[in-house]
Amino acid sequence: MSGYLLYPGCSMETSAVAYHDSLAAVADLLGLELREIDDWNCCGATEYLGINLIPAYALIARNLALAARQANGSRTVVAPCSACYLNLSKANHYMRERPILGERVNEALAAGGLHYDPGSVHIRHLLDVLINDIGLERVRDRVSRPLAGLRVAPYLGCMVPRPDYEKRWSDHEHPDELDRLLEALGAEVIDFPLKTHCCGGHMTQISPETAYELIRRLLQAADQYQADMIATVCPMCQLNLDAYQSAANQHFHTDYSIPVVFFTQLMGLAFGLDAEAAGFGRELVSARDALDRIGLPRQAPEEGEGATRQRRPRKPEGLPMPTVPGREGKG
């Protein structure tokens, strides 16, 4: 298998450094060769497209042009971040579908001495590459510490399965790729009904109350299914559910304490890495209790650990949500 080009995205270097580190370790163990695109820039997230169209696409296309130039045999760009994956595939798709847009973007790129032929690289999400290129057999072969007894809620968020320009996913609202991967690690995977619902995205900055409501729904559902952990593929989802969990708790007078980790961290654990090498310890809602449950040796104690022990949530006071069949009224 030839290597892949990696577009890490800004979050991987900051808030999602656990994703970055665990991906590097796991890729090594699987023999997945990832070469970072040199001097890549931000994809614009969900902000730039709401301001100017041509500059937004030109910003994205600079990365595509750099990737095509660096390709050297591997024409597949892997994006681990959902918004990056969406934006790169969106520009690739629309520049090809709408030649006028493609021409204008290339006119802009020319000012920087660059050019991009739409479609000359393929944009794929990391999960897609792991499932369809590496394959679950190879993943299973690598597992030395099955995550037996760990109940995991698989959480994809929005921008990986939708709008799916390249038709890569099994379903837009209930895809099963992440479930199958986590099952291959030996985890007990719950059928998470909100797996592609929104985490609030940038709403934590614009309308915090709106974001807290979306965060609460996800935490409540995971709690109702008695998940030990939420496993996500997206830096934004991880940030919102983890870093804003305490703000959402405060807002709704709830007491959720559900660790939110990247799926690559669980791969690392199952492949036998110690927790720290798999990026654990970076989460604000500690995953230590959950790791105890699968008999993982404890790392050095963290500061303020006593205060974050798992507690049972009080009854939430937000809007009513559908409950799990057979568990009505247990909220």
Add this chain to the structure above:
Amino acid sequence: MLFAMIRAGMRDDALRSNTPWICVSCYHCVVRCPQDVHIADVMYTLKSMAIRAKLYQDSTAPDFSQTFVHMVETYGRSFEFGLATRHYLRHFPLKIPGMAGMGIGMLKKERMHLRPTKIAGMDQLSAILARAKALELTA
């Protein structure tokens, strides 16, 4: 409702609507629309038109987008610490004490940097974006 206003030619009312600003780009509407309307992209267009016509009612979301873009145009990367600090100071100053714990947590876990990262090809990116902006106006 919003689409009915657009079809009825109620330009200013459509641009004043808060719908595009509350849209989080979850793309549920896009995959469910039986007519294959790219609704999320329509929302982006409405946002940019509203910013240009200064027809939004609440400036929180437009300001956030513009601050984000300003960071990207300066460094070539997003800069969360600068963005969040500037945005909260301007729009939610009273909420800063409540968010301080989270910010300190992120700094302690080394998940937020106090200084931005700048790409090497900043001049190239600036030239591309300047040309793109000129093209946008002639579009």
